Amino acid sequence: MSVEIPPASYTERAPLGWRGALRIAEVVYDEFSFQSIYALKQGNSSVYLEGKRGEGAVERARRRVAQSKAMVAFLLFMVISVGAIGLRTGAGGLGLTLTPVDYATSLVAGELLLIFSLLWMTGLQVAPTLLGSKVFPLLATLPLSQRDMRRVGFIVFLRIFDAPALMATFYLPLAVGLATGSVLAALVLLPGTIITVALSCAISLVTARFFLLRVSGAEGGTPGSLALRWVYLLLWSLPSLAITAFVAFSLQILDVLSFWEASNPGAFRTMLLLYPFPFAYLTSLAIYPSLDIYHLLSAPVMWLSVALYAAAAAVSVHWLRRAPVDLSLAVPRSSRGRRAGDSEVRTDSPSVAILHKDLRIASRTPGYAFLILLPLLDAFILGLSTMLSHPDPAQAERFAIAAVTVAAMLATFFGPAFFATEVMGFSFTRTLPIPRRTLLWGKASLILLVYVIASLLVMGLVAARIGNPIPFAIFALAELPGVLAASFFELGVLFHKAEKTGIPVVNLYSGAWWAMLVVFPGLLVAGIPLLLYLLGQNYDRALAVPSMVVSALLLLVATAAWALWGGRGATEA
Amino acid sequence: MATLPSSADPLVIEDLTVAYGSVTAVDGLSLRVRAGEIYGLLGSNGAGKTSTMKAIVGLVQPASGRIRVAGRDPVSEDMAVKEMVGYVPETALLYDALSPREFLEFVASVRRLRYDDYGSLVHELVGALQVGADMDRPLATLSNGTRQKLLLVAAFLHRPRLLVLDEPFNNLDPRSVRIMRDLLTAYVREGNRAALFSTHTVEVAERLCHRLAILDGGKLQGEGTLAELRTMIRRPEATLEDVYLGLTAEGEATTRAMELLRGKA
Numbered sequence: 090m091s092v093e094i095p096p097a098s099y100t101e102r103a104p105l106g107w108r109g110a111l112r113i114a115e116v117v118y119d120e121f122s123f124q125s126i127y128a129l130k131q132g133n134s135s136v137y138l139e140g141k142r143g144e145g146a147v148e149r150a151r152r153r154v155a156q157s158k159a160m161v162a163f164l165l166f167m168v169i170s171v172g173a174i175g176l177r178t179g180a181g182g183l184g185l186t187l188t189p190v191d192y193a194t195s196l197v198a199g200e201l202l203l204i205f206s207l208l209w210m211t212g213l214q215v216a217p218t219l220l221g222s223k224v225f226p227l228l229a230t231l232p233l234s235q236r237d238m239r240r241v242g243f244i245v246f247l248r249i250f251d252a253p254a255l256m257a258t259f260y261l262p263l264a265v266g267l268a269t270g271s272v273l274a275a276l277v278l279l280p281g282t283i284i285t286v287a288l289s290c291a292i293s294l295v296t297a298r299f300f301l302l303r304v305s306g307a308e309g310g311t312p313g314s315l316a317l318r319w320v321y322l323l324l325w326s327l328p329s330l331a332i333t334a335f336v337a338f339s340l341q342i343l344d345v346l347s348f349w350e351a352s353n354p355g356a357f358r359t360m361l362l363l364y365p366f367p368f369a370y371l372t373s374l375a376i377y378p379s380l381d382i383y384h385l386l387s388a389p390v391m392w393l394s395v396a397l398y399a400a401a402a403a404v405s406v407h408w409l410r411r412a413p414v415d416l417s418l419a420v421p422r423s424s425r426g427r428r429a430g431d432s433e434v435r436t437d438s439p440s441v442a443i444l445h446k447d448l449r450i451a452s453r454t455p456g457y458a459f460l461i462l463l464p465l466l467d468a469f470i471l472g473l474s475t476m477l478s479h480p481d482p483a484q485a486e487r488f489a490i491a492a493v494t495v496a497a498m499l500a501t502f503f504g505p506a507f508f509a510t511e512v513m514g515f516s517f518t519r520t521l522p523i524p525r526r527t528l529l530w531g532k533a534s535l536i537l538l539v540y541v542i543a544s545l546l547v548m549g550l551v552a553a554r555i556g557n558p559i560p561f562a563i564f565a566l567a568e569l570p571g572v573l574a575a576s577f578f579e580l581g582v583l584f585h586k587a588e589k590t591g592i593p594v595v596n597l598y599s600g601a602w603w604a605m606l607v608v609f610p611g612l613l614v615a616g617i618p619l620l621l622y623l624l625g626q627n628y629d630r631a632l633a634v635p636s637m638v639v640s641a642l643l644l645l646v647a648t649a650a651w652a653l654w655g656g657r658g659a660t661e662a
Numbered sequence: 663m664a665t666l667p668s669s670a671d672p673l674v675i676e677d678l679t680v681a682y683g684s685v686t687a688v689d690g691l692s693l694r695v696r697a698g699e700i701y702g703l704l705g706s707n708g709a710g711k712t713s714t715m716k717a718i719v720g721l722v723q724p725a726s727g728r729i730r731v732a733g734r735d736p737v738s739e740d741m742a743v744k745e746m747v748g749y750v751p752e753t754a755l756l757y758d759a760l761s762p763r764e765f766l767e768f769v770a771s772v773r774r775l776r777y778d779d780y781g782s783l784v785h786e787l788v789g790a791l792q793v794g795a796d797m798d799r800p801l802a803t804l805s806n807g808t809r810q811k812l813l814l815v816a817a818f819l820h821r822p823r824l825l826v827l828d829e830p831f832n833n834l835d836p837r838s839v840r841i842m843r844d845l846l847t848a849y850v851r852e853g854n855r856a857a858l859f860s861t862h863t864v865e866v867a868e869r870l871c872h873r874l875a876i877l878d879g880g881k882l883q884g885e886g887t888l889a890e891l892r893t894m895i896r897r898p899e900a901t902l903e904d905v906y907l908g909l910t911a912e913g914e915a916t917t918r919a920m921e922l923l924r925g926k927a
Contacts, residue, residue: 308761433781434777435777436775436777437767439771439774442771443768443772446764446768449760517756517813520751522741522772527772
């Protein structure tokens with residue numbers, strides 16, 4: 090059948106302008122939020138959106154993204170407020186010998202570094218999703234100019250950071266101004282926070298792109314390529330490491346700075362070249378105006394640094410105006426000309442296969458790898474800081490136990506997120522014969538693995554520092570059933586929900602509120618044995634470990650019976 | 663692994679209804695797929711093909727009706743049914759971070775297969791479909807066609823009793839379509855096997871399927887061999903396309919669309 094269709098008439102369109110770009114960005118941002126929350130491209134939509142739950146899904150996605158950003162903004166509010174209180178208390182209140190200028194410099198620099206790290210971490214959680222979400226390639230098929238497209242991309246990218254970035258930009262200067270009573274300090278610090286936000290946004294996108302190419306898109310199934318991806322992922326965890334390290338070592342850092350300033354003022358001054366010290370130094374000089382020769386000599390170095398970082402921020406903003414779209418549209422490498430490899434496919438037992446699959450997925454998914462690495466790194470840093478700062482072996486052992494407790498809590502805290510990988514291919518996985526107990530064992534093994542490696546790391550530190558890690562090893566072993574019980578509880582709840590509707594837990598940014606509802610009872614399960622241990626320590630030390638073991642085992646039996654054999658699981662062969 | 667009754671028909675559906683809230687996707691569908699048969703579900707988008715298949719593999723719960731896969735109920739005996747079924751979804755939604763090799767290792771492992779059972783099959787299929795060069799690249803970086811080929815390999819891995827293939831040739835190149843068509847035809851000839859095959863491409867259905875069901879608006883409009891369907895519309899020389907348009911409301915809709923495009927509306 091032949092049909093003659095009259096041609097349509099086309100007219101030249103005027104550029105969108107910022108107002109038009111804002112309107113389109115609104116739609117694109119909704120789509121990006123929706124994909125983040127429901128993991129649409131990973132296949133959860135068909136499970137989750139069918140039926141009544143599909144109604145209002147976009148509105149729910151919008152709300153959850155807003156809630157997650159509010160959480161990050163609140164965290165920044167708390168961090169900045171604590172810093173401001175420290176500024177008001179002064180170095181003397183902490184027993185430090187730093188001069189007021191250097192104390193204020195250190196504290197404000199620490200705050201800026203924390204803001205930088207937190208925004209970088211937030212960006213890293215989300216920017217890879219934005220670059221891989223295909224929202225911009227879809228937009229590129231519409232009659233929009235490159236300039237308009239870039240405007241839309243820039244606006245959407247900024248919206249990822251809006252509430253946290255606004256909190257960081259304006260609340261830090263305000264808090265410093267209020268704590269010190271210096272309006273000048275607040276005004277001087279404002280450019281510093283703007284530059285900090287610009288640099289952290291840019292580095293988020295740079296690193297997101299790097300990890301999309303070198304980690305998410307990396308080829309190779311050999312142990313070597315897998316190890317290399319994990320090394321990259323360790324680098325990826327640096328922002329969170331910086332936050333933990335700064336919090337854990339803050340007093341030691343201030344101590345070192347005091348010593349440094351006293352022994353080598355020249356070297357101390359060179360630090361002003363490094364971000365974020367010039368902005369902090371400028372602020373502290375605004376708080377404590379001085380004509381001291383030392384400060385006068387430092388001023389040119391400080392201004393030079395400020396100018397350099399301001400220029401870097403300007404370049405960053407210029408780059409960010411086009412990068413979100415350009416990077417999303419970058420053509421992937423072609424596989425043409427590649428030789429056919431071997432087709433050997435090996436098998437494991439089902440539970441090991443689930444664990445193996447999760448570790449492989451994590452090795453190409455920074456957000457997921459972060460959940461595995463964070464408890465390990467945190468336990469290691471806390472262990473190291475306490476070992477170094479407590480020369481008494483008995484005290485050091487106590488702190489090692491605290492470090493492992495933190496690892497147990499963090500492993501439990503992130504447990505629900507380990508379920509997120511199942512969401513990625515959920516519509517396909519649900520057609521495979523995977524009984525609930527196999528899946529739960531696979532996931533619980535991952536949580537247990539994180540806890541065991543964290544314990545071994547701290548045990549290594551204990552052995553190096555004290556020489557007798559046995560009491561510590563007994564403690565770590567006694568808590569192990571508690572961690573397993575908590576994972577069974579959390580994963581059991583998630584699995585029950587997944588059987589009905591699918592789970593929209595995708596990453597920390599998008600699924601944080603929902604995960605919390607499962608996490609807190611889970612933390613309680615893992616915490617009961619630890620609580621009994623502490624009570625035992627206070628009342629009868631001989632009972633501390635036995636009461637911990639008995640309670641952990643009882644909890645394990647109860648949660649395993651419910652999670653592995655309860656409900657539909659009982660009918661599964 | 664579950665013991666499978668070999669005598670029962672690979673698939674029996676009786677009065678199946680699938681609903682999403684107030685929307686009824688499948689409305690009282692009944693059909694029977696016999697051993698040795700490739701049974702085609704033909705219908706436009708939204709006709710109810712995918713929902714029927716999802717109900718068979720346990721991705722959605724039927725509102726009413728009965729499904730039996732080789733005599734087993736996908737709701738109460740889901741593990742046994744999953745052991746027997748190989749499924750290719752309409753959209754290749756997979757673990758994007760895994761490579762094809764890692765994905766196949768995962769599927770083979772959870773199905774508890776031994777290398778002797780699937781090794782040579784994987785080797786042959788990967789070679790024939792030309793996926794070998796991409797075995798260690800993340801799925802996220804592969805084309806839709808390659809992902810679709812991988813899903814087809816995974817569906818055959820455990821030599822299932824019933825293949826449930828939802829638009830399986832989407833995105834495939836003509837060479838791969840030919841290979842898969844020949845493979846499918848040969849596969850169902852042995853071992854009491856069968857395939858349920860959905861498509862909206864009339865030519866594919868005509869060449870491949872032994873019997874066909876034509877769905878429209880979630881309801882069965884006609885069922886049988888091509889000859890039986892021609893009899894239904896009383897046109898012995900009709901092509902499958904004519905039969906399809908004759909049994910569904912789409913013939914009328916097509917005429918209307920043509921008029922709109924000509925500017926007659």
